[in-house]
Amino acid sequence: MDTAEIRRRFVAHFERAGHTPVPSASLLLDDPNLLFVNAGMVPFKPYFLGQETPPYDRATSVQKCVRTPDIEDVGKTTRHGTFFEMCGNFSFGDYFKEGAIELAWDLVTKPLADGGWGLEEGRLYPSVYQDDPEAVELWKKVTGLPDDRIIRLGKSENYWSMGVPGPGGPCSEILYDRGPAYGADGDFGAEDRYLEIWNLVFMQDELSAVRSKEDFDIAGSLPKRNIDTGMGLERVAFLLQDKANMYEIDVMFPVIEKAMALTGKTYGANPEDDVRFRVVADHVRSSMMLIGDGVTPGNEARGYVLRRLLRRAVRSMRLLGYGDPALPELMPISRDKMSETYTDLQHDWERISRVAYAEEETFRKTLQAGTQIFDLAATDVKKAGATRLSGEKAFALHDTYGFPIDLTLEMASEAGLSVDEDGFRSLMAEQRQRAKDDARSKRGQHADTGVYRGILDAHGPTEWLAYETLQTESRPLALLQGGAVVPVLGNGEVGELVLDRTPFYAESGGQAADAGVIEFDGGRLEVLDVQRPIKGLVVHQVRVVDGEFAPGSELQAQVDPEWRTGARQAHSGTHVVHAALREVLGPSALQSGSYNRPGYLRLDFGWTTGLSPEQVADIELVSNNALRADLPVGWQYMTLPEAKDWGAVALFGETYDDSKVRVVEIGGPWSRELCGGTHVDHSSQIGTIVVTGESSVGSGNRRIEAFTGVEGFRYLARERDVVGQLTSLLKTQPDDLVGRVGDLVERLRSAEKEIEKARLSQLLAGGGQLAAGATVVGGVHVVAHRVDGAGGGDVRTLAMDVRSKLPAGAPGVVVVIGAADGKVSVVAATTESARTLGLSANDLVRAVGPFVGGKGGGKDDVAQGGGTDASRIDEALAAVHAAVAATTQSSPGQA
Template identity: 55%
Template sequence: MQTADIRARWLDFFGDRGHTVVPSASLVSDDPTLLFTVAGMVPFVPYLTGLVPAPYPRATSVQKCIRTLDIEEVGKTPRHGTFFQMNGNFSFGDYFKEGAITYAWELLTTSESDGGYGFDEKDLWVTVYEEDDVSFDLWRRIAGLPEYRIQRLGKDENYWSTGQPGPAGPDSEIFFDRGPAYGADGGPATGDDRYVEIWNLVFMQYLRGEGTGYDFPILGDLPKQNIDTGMGLERVAFLKQGVENIYEIDQIRPVLDRAAELSGRRYGVDQDDDVRMRVVADHVRSSLMLMSDGVTPSNEGRGYILRRLLRRSVRSMRLLGVDAPTFTELFSASRDAMKAAYPEVESDFTRIHNLAFNEEETFLRTLASGTSILDLAVSKTQDAGVKQLAGDTAFLLHDTFGFPIDLTLEMAEEAGLTVDRDAFNSLMLDQRTMAKADAKAKKTLLADLSVYSAFRAKGETIFTGYDYLDTDTTVLGLIVDGVSVSSAVIGDIAEVILAETSLYPESGGQEADAGSIVGNGFDLEVLDVQRPVKGLVSHRVRVRSGEVGVGDAATSVVDSEYRRGATQAHSATHLIHAALREVLGPEAHQAGSDNRAGYMRLDFNWNKPLSAATRTEIEGIANNAVRQNLEVSTRIMPLDDARALGAMALFGEKYGDTVRVVEIGGPWSLELCAGTHVTRSSEIGLINVISESSVGSSNRRIESLVGIEAFNDLTTERAIVNELTSNLKTPREQLPERISELLASLKAAEKRIAEFESAALVERVPALLAEIETIGDLRVLIKDVGALKSSDDLRSLVTTVRGRIGTDAAVVALAANVGGKPAVIIGTNEAARQHGVKAGRLAKVAAGVLGGGGGGKDDLAQGGGSDLGAIPAAFEAISRSLWP
């Protein structure tokens, strides 16, 4: 049974039984505490917790998920994958345990010919929470399972909660017995890989209190009992397809086979090679799906996880003996395996491929440079007669250069060395501890979202800002320091929930409106406007005067000047995006934006700088669209209709079943967008592109000033040009040539000055040679040469004098005033070093007196400090070191 068939049977089964079929949400989670959608229930959390009223009583989905906590287990076990698909059916106060168990058993055991999965009843085992007699009895009655195949386990295995006060309840898990060839008898309680969990039924029925781990009180029953179930699509696929693990199913095996072909190694021959091939197959698929949902490689957040997956793939291919790029072949194989379920991986493959290929090339260069650093460290370790590479060296390679520890271990072993793993692990632990503390600190800044549930239960906030700048409304709620209150007084910072609002909440790259909320006896300055939960708008305000209370009549007032500027900027972003795609092609896809009054920033997928001519062309196309006074129209329509029309959905944005389409000049610019826009393109005014820069190996950023801000910037530039034409007495059109001439003259003059200064330094050498003293076996020059332009000049004097002395043992120590601070440079020749005189040690001695630091090699070293008056004392310290 193919994976696509398993998926279709699931949706058909539950769809036929009154469940609303909900498309998979993006891998990029709406939950601010999650980087990714980590479970099938994540998109339904607001409904399951009662934060947002459920739009349907029961639902089903096949949800894309990413989970990387067990990344080190990928390839080693039959069931761990970073990307997986979770089949789920959900009930929001509708059916409960009996319904969930009935549906699960029916779908699992109904024959394939009748639309089920056709599992043999004798191969299925069940676990329940040890105190859940109801579920135990239901499994006995509905499925007819013998008691020994219904195992009771504790809270650590069969109890669900969020880890915080809120919904909780027992769960029941269904396992498939793979047979005695895969492990010991005894059921799922053995924890053996013989028993594969395929379905988890969570029964949300209680309200839990504060506590840690599984030690928490049950405060009572939930108002509504909910069902959340999850079946691992890949796990069912590998069982139904008769293969050994999830890496060999139809959606993953083609990548594994391609990795084997590229490496010239056979799958199933060597255990280590098998693990590496599975890692490649899993990580390439995960990366493909992440990039199809708009994630791009970077050094933080989601982008870092993607980068790690890609680099682990490169590293695994290298361990398989392949040093050349392979992503073109591997990603093509994954695309072909996944496109039937997710057509977007094919339609957007050019962009995905370019991102992956650029990342691969970059990391291959990183591996080359890291190898050079590692080779040097290995050489120094061997020269020192040590058999263990320092842990901080391995950590530096890992943390700074992205050099995998496994590769460091392998290469060190080839050189006959081990690696100090304890020190490396300690440094990694320190880094993780800091990261966790930072994440925890950020998490505590987020208000408990449950405070919004009572307000959201009253309905969605009506946004009127597309049509009106002022709206009369009612204060539904007030929140201060995360707690719902009845009133707020002058000086308070509070959140205000209104029934209607004309103030735009930050979204889609457009920053929140500026403005105020006013009423009888109060005036509130709006600091920010956000959507803390779907359908609810919250206004963060400062109470400027009076007192505001729940139930008060109020008026939301938008700052019209700010809105005009933000609207101009957002429409300008659409024009720049369309111009980019016209000039560069459809691969130049928007990857992020920021719009505020007078300014727009657009990030787009591209891997090389734009030439000045290209940048000018894009700016010209956008401004020509402004001059054409194009109509800007908006339409509300079903998402599928919008996509059929060709409207662009931007990565990272979340869309509902109904969307708003913004069209400028017909299909030339057609995007899904909830932002505010001008009514005709001429209202934008002027678009002035001020910069184009890199924001990563695969993304570029273009920034523009818009409207009056663009005009003001050009006015400033005109003033500068006028001043230059006046001072240089040169017509404007000749300024570039004139400035080039002046720069060339300046460069020539600086060169002549440097030659004069160098000659002047050389002229000082005979006088310095005449001051050399012979003390014992050493010829010594210790001298303050006064003010010099740079330490390079001082170094030149030292090395020139040292070279003129000949073969006698000699030490040259010169000090100078360089930029108001003392500098000392010491040089020794070979004969002096044979006497044990080392420049680095002398420089440290001098620097200690000067109030700074110093050091260097035995033949030439430098020290410095902050006390010019200490130079004589530093010389005395040098002398004492030479002749104690």
């Protein structure tokens, strides 16, 4: 039975049992605790946490998932994949344990001819939480199995929680016995023998004080008991397809077959190669699915995971003996298998393939440079009789050559070396701290939303009127400060205000929240921000600017009309620029993020190369032509499938209502996007769009910034003023300004070159004098010289010049130290005859390093280094003489 049929039978089974089929959510959800969706229940978390009311009592889904902790296990076990599909059925206060057991057992054991999976009952073992006798009795009742076929396990295996206070409960797993070839009889810890295919979570407890997975307090019972199940599609597929592991199923093995054809190696012939083949199959598919959902390669968070997957796949192919670009050969195979279910892979293939292939090309260059550096470093370690690569070298590989630490660890292991990971991690501390700070700054973290839920339950959802009006008479429902209800806010204090109705736009979809005021009898509040902490509730952050505010009589909520006008212009302008971008670059140039506030917009989009000035000018021209055409702007509501059929563009990672979405169109099919923002009525009302910049915001991501409306005109006016001042200053006409400035720049460059020549001549003029004044130490001519105001290039030039002017054939050493802009530069050079005495430029630079607060190195003939402490340069120069003296005294023939 192929994977598509297994999936179809799962959904059909639960649909017949009254479950609403829910399409897979994107792998990217707005959850600060997760990089990716890692389980089928994740899209339903707001329902389980009580943050939102579910629109159905029963649901079923086949959810795309990615689990990053499993990357290291990929290919080494039968069941670990980075990307996988989790089939699940969910009950929100409807059926509970008995219903979940009946539904699962029925599908698993039902004959193939009746729409089931036909697994042999004699191979199935249910497991239960050891303190859940009710589940034991229900399994015996539903299945007729004897007591000894039901396995009791502890908390670590059969109790589920999210790791935070909230819902939890015991669970039951269905285990499939694969036979004695995979482990001992009755050893239920042998996961290859007793393979878990389905986990049924009985969500019944309210957990508090969660200290670990196995250490928590149960505060009581949930008001509604829920069911959350998860079944690994790939696991069931390799059982029903009689394969040894998940990598050999119908949607993955064709990639291995292609890899065999490319490399000339045979899967199954060598265990090491088999792991590499499996890594290729998994990582090619996982990378493709991540790019399909909007991830682009980068050095942090999601982008880093994708980059790591792509690079591991490419390197595995190289280790299998294939050195040419591999992804163009492999990824289309995976696309053809997965697009049978996920049709967007075909429609969006141009963008997906462009991102993947560009990353492989970048990595091929990185591999070429980084591998050479690693090999040299590994050779040095072995020559020194050591077995450990320093953290500094690992960090240099990462920081300078883009070599990820996991690749360094893999290559070191293959070379029989270890890596000072602690040293590397210490050097990376600053980057990690920045990432943590960024994560903390994210909005929407799972704070305690109980107070908001209580307000919503007591008063119902906020009547949101941002589309209809700019002012309303409103009644205060709650006043909060620091997450708690307060009776009053004094003058100047800031708090949160919930109204029964509001005209204020709450920040979402890239559009900044409205500004304005809320007036009350005897005073006024300034609206600082507007958010939706939970679905249905609008919360205003306010500051008392006049009087003292205590919730009481009705209020007057007023949006600043100038602010709203500017916001509408900017948001509609974002849609116009997006449409223009796709017209100029092609339909694969899709928005990956945006932000707009009155008068300003920025739009991020997936693209692997910088735009030319001509392309930027074309985007601006197409945008302003759309404004001049006075295109009508309209919106309507429809289902998500209808919107997609209509050609509407959805933003990567955004979640949309299951029943209706809002589609905004500008000029009919020219621009159709899912959007909840505020917009102008005709494109001409945007006023103008002035593109001010195009830049990179990470690998595979570009950003366009622009001003709109009055801000656009102000920007052009400032540009005009600058042009006017320059034409007056240079006494030329605007049309001749570029040529005039170009001439001046060229003359300036010529003058700088002449000055540089003169300066260099002056510097070198003293070289002969320095060589002639060399001090003889132990028969060696030594020049140790200080040059203030000289940088690294000048110091090296002078040192080499002085060495060339030392007496021919005589042993000679030159060390020049320069200091400029707070930095110290050191260059040492030796003659051939000096080297025969054991004098090394590399040793001399290392001897100087501690005095100038730095380090360096090189070869015996020339070496260089640097530092930050110029106060001890004279001591460093004295150390040169001492080092030469010590070497010559111990050198044969010099005693």
